Amino acid sequence: MKSKIAHHSTLDEGADFYCTDKWQKKHHFKISSFSVGIKMLSEAIEVVELGNRRIPRVFHVLSDFDIDIEKAEFELKAKIMKWINQKHIRTVEGRLAFADADEIKGTIDCDDELRNTNFKTVFEIDGEKRTVEELVQLLEPYAAYKFRLQIIDSSEDFD
Numbered sequence: 739m740k741s742k743i744a745h746h747s748t749l750d751e752g753a754d755f756y757c758t759d760k761w762q763k764k765h766h767f768k769i770s771s772f773s774v775g776i777k778m779l780s781e782a783i784e785v786v787e788l789g790n791r792r793i794p795r796v797f798h799v800l801s802d803f804d805i806d807i808e809k810a811e812f813e814l815k816a817k818i819m820k821w822i823n824q825k826h827i828r829t830v831e832g833r834l835a836f837a838d839a840d841e842i843k844g845t846i847d848c849d850d851e852l853r854n855t856n857f858k859t860v861f862e863i864d865g866e867k868r869t870v871e872e873l874v875q876l877l878e879p880y881a882a883y884k885f886r887l888q889i890i891d892s893s894e895d896f897d
Contacts, residue, residue, distance in 0.1 A: 748781045755782065755815060759822045767818060768813050771807045778803055780810040782818055784865065793860070793867040796845065797821065798892045827876065834876040839876075842876075844868070845892070856877050 752768030759765065771780040778801045784794040799814045826842040827834055836842065844863035851859060857870040877885075 745769070748783050749785070752781075752783070752831070754761075755818070757819060757822070759819075765818075765822055769811055769814060771810055773803065774800075776803055777801065778805050778807070778810060780807070780814045782814050786865070791866040793847065793862045793865065795821070795862060795865055796892065822865075824864075827866075834872055838877070840880075846889075 748770040749768050750769035755769045757765050757767070766785040767782045768785060769780065769782045771778055774778075780799040780801065782797040784796070786792045786794050797814060797817050799810050799817065801810045808872040822842075824843070825837040826844070828837045829835070842863055844861050845858050847862055848858050849860045849867065850858055852860065852869065855869045855871055859870060861868045861870075861873060
């Protein structure tokens with residue numbers, strides 16, 4: 739996955755950042771900070787072996803142009819650590835279920851090579867690729883409940 743910023747590739751130009759989550763799983767990210775007009779963008783892209791269900795997680799911190807880069811990247815690393823230490827989905831008796839709270843967080847993406855689905859939209863949840871059909875399966879037990887769908891810019895943090 740390449741950065742969406744023209745003429746910049748965090749995967750090619752970024753510095754390595756290695757970390758371990760609370761389940762002792764090691765993660766590798768590439769981190770880079772660069773100008774986007776009058777702002778600075780610090781970006782982290784997870785380095786993963788592509789295949790089956792893995793999808794790289796991407797994190798952003800948008801700062802004022804005169805920000806201390808070390809401070810912005812420290813904030814970005816804190817965001818990564820917070821995110822990777824959460825699980826939103828688990829499998830119970832072969833079905834998807836909410837892990838703890840009745841909430842999932844992730845990223846909306848597109849995959850033109852998806853098979854066995856009518857959609858090209860995928861959702862990155864817990865670093866795994868999930869299809870629209872899998873999300874519907876997750877929600878089936880909640881018929882008649884109310885819900886909230888909130889879309890957040892990737893540079894914003896949400897709790």
